[in-house]
Amino acid sequence: QAKMAGRNAVRFFDPSMQALATARADLEKDLRLALSQNQFKLYFQAQIYRNHQVVGAEALLRWQHPQRGLVSPLEFIALAEKTSLILPIGQCVLEAACTQLKQWEQHARSRQFRLAVNVSARQFRAADFVEQVRRTLDSHGVNPDLLELELTESLVLENINDTISKMHALREMGVRFSLDDFGTGYSSFSYLTQLPFDQLKIDRSFVHNIGIKTSDAVIVQTIIGMAHNLEIEVIAEGVETEAQRLFLEQHGCHACQGFLFSKPVPIDEFMAWSRRLPKC
Ligand code: C2E
Ligand code: MG
Ligand code: MG
Ligand code: MG
Helix, strand or coil: CHHHHHHHHHHHCCHHHHHHHHHHHHHHHHHHHHHHCCCEEEEEEEEEECCCCEEEEEEEEEEEECCCEEECHHHCHHHHHHCCCHHHHHHHHHHHHHHHHHHHHCCHHHCCCEEEEECCHHHHHCCCHHHHHHHHHHHHCCCHHHEEEEEEHHHHHHCHHHHHHHHHHHHHHCCEEEEEEECCCCCCHHHHHHCCCCEEEECHHHHHCCCCCHHHHHHHHHHHHHHHHHCCEEEECCCCCHHHHHHHHHCCCCEECCCCCCCCECHHHHHHHHHHCCCC
16 A cells, blocks of 8 residues: 555656646746737738639737747647637637738738638637627628638537537628548548538648558548539648649649748738739
């Protein structure tokens, strides 16, 4: 008995666990501070139609940390989810997205640009999520057709009834939906016909393997075919090479997003970049 307790005690004081707990507590404290000091910023990555016109952009969150510099969402979204800080952070992203959509609306060139926003599970499950989106769109006077929410398969399937009712309520308003990272999740396709998705987004792991791994190229073709059969749009993420772009175009993919066109950049850079594109 004593031996067991001793072992547990040793494990409790494991210095690496202690370090991890401290690092987490620090990060959480920093996240709270970041919210109150507006250290979050949206970057924009272009989405391009087959005919080379800009569809719009995906908004990708960045944290401008005073000491650590630009921090990737991969480093803080998970903790933000655990601590519920994702709720105010998500609201802040939605506000910034609507502010941007309103600005785009004021110029002929960008009037039709759509903006895609990533939504986390915790945020989507909040009882007032639909109302929050509605209120934010209303208060900015933004056309809901231009806002696209990106959901993942795991989020969608976690509580299918709640998903169906929220998606339909938002769709009714005009909000669009894209199924992010498609192909990596449960891939139980039966739910697709029940949900009002406007777009499938092919995960970049498959796009990366076009021309490298035949089975992944087949998956890409299959996803594109499925989207056509469901009569919804399909976009590929992580397009880095002309060969990938050509393959996607030849197989009927509607749009592309990736470093081949542009990295995620601050808004001024995004606007300057889009102005340099030829007019179609
Ligand atoms: P995601 O939604 O799948 O976003 C695509 C990720 O791929 C982005 O990483 C983007 O920078 C990266 N990417 C785009 N094109 C290429 C390419 O050609 N090559 C490669 N190697 N990568 C490319 P990022 O910005 O680090 O975001 C990571 C994830 O964090 C996102 O994955 C999304 O799940 C999450 N995220 C980002 N912003 C938000 C947000 O505002 N709210 C929530 N809840 N999650 C967010
Ligand atoms: Mg996304
Ligand atoms: Mg994605
Ligand atoms: Mg992805």
